[in-house]
Amino acid sequence: MSRRRRWSRAAVQAACVAITLFMGVPLYLITLAALSSRESLNRFPLPLVPTDPSTETMSTFLRSTGVTGGFLNSLTVGLGTVVLALVVGVPAGYAVARYAFRGRDTYQLSLLLIRALPIVVLSVPLARVFLDTGLYDTTYAVMLIHTALALPTTVLITAAIFVGVPREHEEAAMIFGATAPQAFLRVVAPQALPGIAAAAMFAFMLSWNEVLGATVLTLNQRTLPAQVLTTLSDSPLAYRFAGGLALVLPAVVFIAVMRRYLLNMWGTTLR
Amino acid sequence: MPRRARVPAAVLLIAPSLVVMTALFAWPLVVGVGQAFSGPDGATTAYVRRMLDDPYFWPAVRNTALLVVVLVPLQFAFALTMALLLRERPRFHGVHFFVWVLPLAVSDLAAGLVWLSVFADRGYLNSTLDHLGLDGYAWLSYQNTTSMFLTVVVAELWRSTSLVLVIVVAGLQGIPKDYDEAAAVFGASYWQRLRHVVLPQLRPSLQVALILRTILALETFAVAQALTGRNLPLLVGETYEWYNVLQNPNVASAIALVVLAVSMLAAVGYLRLLRDRTVTR
Amino acid sequence: MSAVVVRNLVKTYSGGDRAATDDVSLEVADGEFLVLVGPSGCGKTTLLRMVAGLETPDSGTVSIGGRDVTDLPARQRGLSMVFQSYAIFPHMRVRQNIGFGLTMRKVPRDEVDRRVKRAAELLHLEEYLDRYPAQLSGGQRQRVAVARAIVVDAAVLLMDEPLSNLDALLRLQFRAELKRIVSQLGTTTLYVTHDQAEAMSLGDRVAVMREGKVTQLGTPLEVYDRPANQFVGGFLGSPPMNFLTARVHDGTLAVGDVALPAPDHLSTWDGRDVVVGVRAENIQVATDPAEGWVPAKVEVVEPTGAALLLTVRLAGEQLKVQAPATFPAQPDAGVHLRATPSALRFYDPSTGIALTADLTP
Numbered sequence: 001m002s003r004r005r006r007w008s009r010a011a012v013q014a015a016c017v018a019i020t021l022f023m024g025v026p027l028y029l030i031t032l033a034a035l036s037s038r039e040s041l042n043r044f045p046l047p048l049v050p051t052d053p054s055t056e057t058m059s060t061f062l063r064s065t066g067v068t069g070g071f072l073n074s075l076t077v078g079l080g081t082v083v084l085a086l087v088v089g090v091p092a093g094y095a096v097a098r099y100a101f102r103g104r105d106t107y108q109l110s111l112l113l114i115r116a117l118p119i120v121v122l123s124v125p126l127a128r129v130f131l132d133t134g135l136y137d138t139t140y141a142v143m144l145i146h147t148a149l150a151l152p153t154t155v156l157i158t159a160a161i162f163v164g165v166p167r168e169h170e171e172a173a174m175i176f177g178a179t180a181p182q183a184f185l186r187v188v189a190p191q192a193l194p195g196i197a198a199a200a201m202f203a204f205m206l207s208w209n210e211v212l213g214a215t216v217l218t219l220n221q222r223t224l225p226a227q228v229l230t231t232l233s234d235s236p237l238a239y240r241f242a243g244g245l246a247l248v249l250p251a252v253v254f255i256a257v258m259r260r261y262l263l264n265m266w267g268t269t270l271r
Numbered sequence: 272m273p274r275r276a277r278v279p280a281a282v283l284l285i286a287p288s289l290v291v292m293t294a295l296f297a298w299p300l301v302v303g304v305g306q307a308f309s310g311p312d313g314a315t316t317a318y319v320r321r322m323l324d325d326p327y328f329w330p331a332v333r334n335t336a337l338l339v340v341v342l343v344p345l346q347f348a349f350a351l352t353m354a355l356l357l358r359e360r361p362r363f364h365g366v367h368f369f370v371w372v373l374p375l376a377v378s379d380l381a382a383g384l385v386w387l388s389v390f391a392d393r394g395y396l397n398s399t400l401d402h403l404g405l406d407g408y409a410w411l412s413y414q415n416t417t418s419m420f421l422t423v424v425v426a427e428l429w430r431s432t433s434l435v436l437v438i439v440v441a442g443l444q445g446i447p448k449d450y451d452e453a454a455a456v457f458g459a460s461y462w463q464r465l466r467h468v469v470l471p472q473l474r475p476s477l478q479v480a481l482i483l484r485t486i487l488a489l490e491t492f493a494v495a496q497a498l499t500g501r502n503l504p505l506l507v508g509e510t511y512e513w514y515n516v517l518q519n520p521n522v523a524s525a526i527a528l529v530v531l532a533v534s535m536l537a538a539v540g541y542l543r544l545l546r547d548r549t550v551t552r
Numbered sequence: 553m554s555a556v557v558v559r560n561l562v563k564t565y566s567g568g569d570r571a572a573t574d575d576v577s578l579e580v581a582d583g584e585f586l587v588l589v590g591p592s593g594c595g596k597t598t599l600l601r602m603v604a605g606l607e608t609p610d611s612g613t614v615s616i617g618g619r620d621v622t623d624l625p626a627r628q629r630g631l632s633m634v635f636q637s638y639a640i641f642p643h644m645r646v647r648q649n650i651g652f653g654l655t656m657r658k659v660p661r662d663e664v665d666r667r668v669k670r671a672a673e674l675l676h677l678e679e680y681l682d683r684y685p686a687q688l689s690g691g692q693r694q695r696v697a698v699a700r701a702i703v704v705d706a707a708v709l710l711m712d713e714p715l716s717n718l719d720a721l722l723r724l725q726f727r728a729e730l731k732r733i734v735s736q737l738g739t740t741t742l743y744v745t746h747d748q749a750e751a752m753s754l755g756d757r758v759a760v761m762r763e764g765k766v767t768q769l770g771t772p773l774e775v776y777d778r779p780a781n782q783f784v785g786g787f788l789g790s791p792p793m794n795f796l797t798a799r800v801h802d803g804t805l806a807v808g809d810v811a812l813p814a815p816d817h818l819s820t821w822d823g824r825d826v827v828v829g830v831r832a833e834n835i836q837v838a839t840d841p842a843e844g845w846v847p848a849k850v851e852v853v854e855p856t857g858a859a860l861l862l863t864v865r866l867a868g869e870q871l872k873v874q875a876p877a878t879f880p881a882q883p884d885a886g887v888h889l890r891a892t893p894s895a896l897r898f899y900d901p902s903t904g905i906a907l908t909a910d911l912t913p
Contacts, residue, residue, distance in 0.1 A: 012359050016367045019353060024370045026429060029395050030385040045398030092288040099281035107285065114296055116482060118490050118534055120507045121527045122296065124520050125303035148295035155288060171606050172639035174626045176704065177656030190643040209378030211493045212507065216514060225380050229493060230515075233500060237391060240497070244384030251376035258376075259369060 027248065034058055034245035038238050061242030070227035071246075073139055074208055077223055080143035081207040082200045085150040090196065093158025094184075098167065108156070115152035122148070123216040130217060137219045145213045150203040157202070161195030162188065198258060205254050209247075306524035318521040327512075328526070331504035334420065338505070339488045342424055346484065347477070349428065350435035354443055355465075368440075375433040382430035383497025387411075390422045390498065413502035423503060426494050431487065435480050442476030443469070478545040485541070486534040506530050554617045554630075554707035554740045556580040556603060561612035563598055572598040573609075574764035580708075585734060585741045587755030589748055591787070594761040596744045597712060603742060604710050605629050616708055627656075632706035632739075636713040638697040640685045646672075646696050647681040653704035671703040674733060691722050698730070702737060709734070709741045715750065727753060748788045752776060760784045779897065782904035785829045791861065791872040794835075796828045797901065808867030810846045818898060818907065826907065827899040832874040834895035837862065838888045839880065845888040853881050864889070 033041065037054035040047065061067060096104060126145055130136040135144075165188050173183035214226040222230065228243040235243075307318055322328055353371055357364055374382065389395045390410040397407030410418045446469065454464045492507040501512065506526060514523035558578040564571045573595040580586045588596040601607040603614055605626035613622045621629045632653070640649050648655070650671055654664045672678050675695040685693055694714060701709060715723045715730070731754055734741055745751050751758050752772040759769045760783075768780040779785035785793035796807060800821045804811040805828065818826060838845065848871070852863040860875040864887065873889060875881060898907040 009359075009361065012356055013361045013363075015352075016356055016361055016364070019356075020367050020370045023374060023429065023433075026385045026389060027373065030388050033388045033395075042393075044393045045401040046393065046395055048395065048399065048402070088287045088291055091284040095281040095284035099279075099284075101279055101281035104281075110292070114292060116486050116534065116538060117296065118486060118507075118527070118530050120490055120492075120510050121303055121531045122299045124510065124514055124523045124527055125299040125301075125306055126295070127514075128302055128306065128520060129299060144295060148291060151288060151291055166637060166639065168635050168637055168639040169641060171604075171626070172633070172635055172641075173652070173656075175604060175606075175631060175633045176653035176700070177627045179625075179627070182656070187641055191641075205376050209376070209381070211378060211380045212490075212511065215511070225378055225493075228384075229380055229496060232496060237387075237393075240384050241388050244381050244388065247381035248377055248385065251378070251381070252373060254376040255369065255373050259372070 027252075030241060030244045030248060033241040034061075041238050041241070057238045057242045058245070061239055061246065064239065066222060066227045066231075067224070067246075070222055070224035073142075073221055074223040074225070076139050077142045077146060077214070078204045078207040080139065081146040081150055082203050084143060084147040085154045085203040086196065086200060088147070089151055089154030089199070090158050092155045093160075094162050096155065096159040097162035111152040111155055115156075119145075119149060119210075119213055123213045126213075127216050136217065137221055139221055141217045142214050142221075142223060143207075145217060146203075146207040146210060149210065149213070150206050153206075154199050154203055157199040158192070158196060161192050161199070164195070165191045201254060201258055205251070208250060303524045303527060306521050307528050308525075310521065318519075318525050322522050322525045322529075325509075325522075327501075327504045327509055331506050331509045331526075332529075334504055335489060335491070335506045337420070338423065338427075338491055339485060342427055342488050343481070343485055345424070346428060346432045346435055347481070350432050350439050350480075353432075353436050354439040357440060358443060371436060372433050374430045375437065377430055378493070379427075379430060379491070380493035380497055382426050383494040386422060386426035386429065386494075387497055411499055411502075413499070416503070419499050419503045422498050423491070423495050426498060427488070427491060430494070431484065435484060438476050438480040439473065442473045445476075446472045474545055478541060481545070482538045482541050485537045489530055489534055489537070555582045555584075556708055556740060556742060557613075557615040558599070558603065559613045559615075561599065561602055561609045561614070563602060563607065563609050571595075571764045573602070575612075576761075576764070576766055578759060578766065578769070580740055580742055582740055583738050585731075585743065585754060585756045587743045587745060587751040587758050588761055589745055589751035589758060589787075590761035592746060593763075595764040596746075596761050599761075600710055600712055600742060600744045603708075604631060604633055630707045631710055632701040632704050632708070633710040634697050634701045634712065634714040636716060638693050638714075638717075640693050640696050640700075642685050645682055645684055646677060646688070649685070649696055650677075650681075650699045650703055652700060657704075667703050668699075671699040674702070675699045691718060691726070694718060694726070698733070702733065702739075707740065709737075709739045711741065711743045713745050716745070716747070723750075730754070749790060752788065760787060762787075778906070779829070780906050782827065782829065782899050785897065785899075789831060791832050793829045793831050793897075794871045795899070796830075796866070796869050796871070797825050798828050799823075799825050807846055810844075812844070812846075813893070815893070815896075815898075821907070825901050827901050827904075829897035829899060830891045830895055832861070832872040834892050835871070835873045836890045836892075837873050837875045837879065837881075838890075839885075841888050842890075845890045848887055848889050850881050850883055850885045850887055853883060862887075 032048075032050055033046075034057055035050065035053050035055065036047075037052050037056045038060070040052040041057065095101070096108060122145065126141075127136065130141045135141045169187050169191070170180075170183045173187045174180065178186060209225065210223075211225045211229055214223040215229055218226060225247060228240075228247070232240065308314055308316070310317060357368060361367070377385070387394065391397075392407070392409055392411070396410065400407055408418065409415060410422050413419070450468050450472070451464055454468045459467065490507050491505055492511065495503050495505050495508055496511075501508065507530065510523045510526045510530070513519045513526065556579070558576060561573050561576045562571055563573045576595070576599060578586075578599075588599060590596050598607060602609050605621070605624060609622070613620055615621060616629055616631070641652070644652070647668055651664045651668045654667060659667075668681070669678070672681055675698060677692070677695055677699060680688060680692060685696070688696070694717070697714065701711075715726060718726060727750060743754060752775075755772060757770060758772055758775050759766050760775060761767065762783055768775050768784045770778075775784060776788050779788065779793065782795060786795070798805045798807045800814055800818050801811075801823065803814050803819070805814045805818075805826075807828070841847065846866060848864040848866040850862055850864050851870070854861040854863075855877065857877070859877050860879050860881060862873045862875055862881055864871050864873055866889065871889075881887065899905065900907055
């Protein structure tokens with residue numbers, strides 16, 4: 001390799017490392033902070049390496065009022081969102097992929113527009129609507145708003161996935177004796193499953209991370225982010241750091257699992 | 272013999288989604304407009320005027336606008352750089368990509384808390400400065416508006432650039448190598464190829480990313496809440512304040528509609544600006 | 553009895569400016585191998601898919617074995633099909649792919665195994681039965697598609713350009729094998745291709761389609777030797793048929809400066825132009841002039857190995873001429889041409905339709 005090439009390769013690698021440090025170090029720091037004893041957090045300056053590891057901060061956080069409840073609510077809302085988003089979104093995605101129905105372009109356009117709609121615009125009026133219908137302050141309320149938020153992406157992703165399963169496979173199945181539902185179940189669904197799983201995880205993460213809607217729509221049945229947000233100003237630093245780690249961990253797991261699908265999803269939804 | 276028109280199965284399949292969208296998008300939108308513009312005695316602009324008179328409103332508008340104007344171009348330059356670096360396929364590019372994409376799944380609240388550990392008065396940044404023998408600084412103090420603003424920018428840059436990165440990388444992968452190679456054969460340098468071959472073909476991806484990110488940037492909320500509380504007023508933060516603390520859903524709705532209006536304007540603006548002029552209508 | 557009868561099928565796609573199939577009627581006799589051939593957009597695939605039940609016609613009927621199947625879904629028509637892209641299911645092993653049609657019809661397991669084994673042997677797939685499609689080459693996947701189609705023993709076999717995704721050599725090899733297998737089975741077959749050589753080599757009869765209509769239907773020899781119109785003559789054969797304009801005058805055909813004797817049935821065309829069609833292999837070429845031979849100039853010489861393909865210019869028009877491989881031809885050289893009178897075909901210049909002895913203008 002020529003000298004110049006070697007220099008430019010080194011420069012590229014250096015730049016990558018710098019960016020990786022920028023992205024990774026804060027995550028290291030929050031882990032460090034959340035896994036230090038309370039006493040060490042009161043010291044200044046803070047140690048940059050784990051000198052006093054302890055689960056004290058985390059366990060205090062987990063035992064604080066509303067935290068376990070928050071976890072459970074987040075889990076419930078997340079799973080509920082996934083189920084609803086898939087039940088409503090997968091058939092719609094199939095329709096968009098397979099049928100060139102009149103108004104399909106308008107439908108897809110409105111999905112994109114909705115995805116760009118600020119959630120803040122919906123939260124406050126929805127609170128009013130839910131108050132009137134008695135759904136206020138329930139996990140169902142949050143599930144519904146999260147489903148609405150996740151729906152455009154779910155439909156567009158599943159549509160892209162179904163487009164990836166050639167129509168000829170269904171036709172072949174039907175020539176050889178399958179009814180339309182049988183063709184879907186035996187031939188299309190197995191091929192679409194990984195992608196649908198990806199869409200499901202995406203919906204779950206969206207729900208898990210969502211803060212504003214969950215806060216506005218609940219009082220006692222708070223999800224974890226809502227719980228942390230509403231107690232922010234009153235809570236000590238240690239609590240906040242522990243909360244940060246608790247919220248970040250699922251994200252790391254999510255990305256580790258979803259890495260491969262990320263590019264596929266974005267690549268295909270843009271077409 | 273002519274055939275009967277087939278019953279549209281498609282309509283049945285999309286019907287549930289239409290119901291959800293109407294019930295949970297269209298209807299609240301209408302209610303929201305109603306909340307902002309009508310009170311117990313009918314249509315009124317009282318809430319709008321209250322909003323405009325509020326001492327926190329115009330600073331919120333200014334901060335939000337400033338945030339978008341500073342953050343979005345920065346993010347795009349950053350994301351583009353990252354994507355182009357990855358394109359060179361350096362060693363460990365898989366690891367790099369993994370770490371760069373991690374913040375994608377982090378909620379904005381968590382991101383705020385993560386950077387809180389860095390910027391707090393007794394946080395890691397000041398600790399590092401102390402180790403180096405330098406004085407600390409009250410990054411998050413309400414007296415230092417510039418640094419408050421910058422901490423939010425940094426936290427958001429950290430968290431939300433990965434979204435743009437994924438879109439750009441996917442867009443780059445969709446560009447056939449042939450164009451770049453042809454340009455190289457005809458003598459174009461790296462920067463020329465970037466400007467004349469790569470970027471134009473990224474335009475659709477960039478357009479989508481721009482619209483999404485701008486609208487999301489207008490909604491910056493939890494990051495600022497975690498870092499600065501109410502000391503840095505932002506539009507959505509004000510909505511939250513009016514709703515939760517001041518118990519006034521009407522003014523909250525009014526502010527939300529301002530966010531909506533600006534978002535729509537931005538989206539239309541981008542669509543026009545980045546229109547594909549090579550396609551005949 | 554499993555003849556396929558198609559009557560007056562019309563189908564227009566929304567957004568299309570003309571009908572994809574325009575009142576097409578066709579009969580495939582029991583056990584016959586009929587090939588639909590034509591350029592892309594001619595309607596051959598649409599026609600096949602309407603027979604299959606994958607598209608519904610706007611009007612017209614389809615019958616299989618005397619039974620009207622126009623309103624029946626695909627799976628009730630007793631068909632089998634090989635798709636252009638093979639449509640092999642990637643999540644099933646080869647064994648399950650081949651046996652799919654049998655499994656769907658609830659055939660008992662041991663019989664499925666037996667028949668799958670037999671089909672696999674026929675197509676040399678025995679070693680691959682437990683593999684997944686991703687582990688197979690394109691040619692092998694194609695065989696799986698054919699095996700799946702023949703194992704069900706359907707009354708009618710449909711094939712939509714099954715060889716077009718293979719490379720040239722494989723295509724040639726498999727073409728012969730396909731013909732052998734199908735004739736062994738004796739199934740009524742409807743085959744679609746855009747490749748005219750394939751059409752002629754495989755079909756008992758060939759239907760040449762253009763713009764939604766069947767322009768000629770006949771045995772390969774008939775359509776090759778006696779094209780019913782200029783389109784068919786120019787579509788079949790490699791190189792395509794040569795077409796020249798000649799004026800009929802006093803019982804002669806004026807080709808350039810040379811006058812050739814005109815056949816009797818052209819007497820009504822005296823004083824007018826006709827189009828003369830003649831195939832490259834029916835033109836003899838010589839270096840020296842002779843009585844009744846037409847002079848021409850060589851423009852391009854292309855050796856094909858077995859022969860020499862000459863592009864010559866005659867009376868302002870270009871012709872392809874097939875010469876023996878050893879013929880001493882050079883670009884810009886002058887040569888002399890003669891065509892066997894019985895090999896000449898004549899066409900109406902305005903409609904392109906063949907002028908035969910029974911037709912009057």
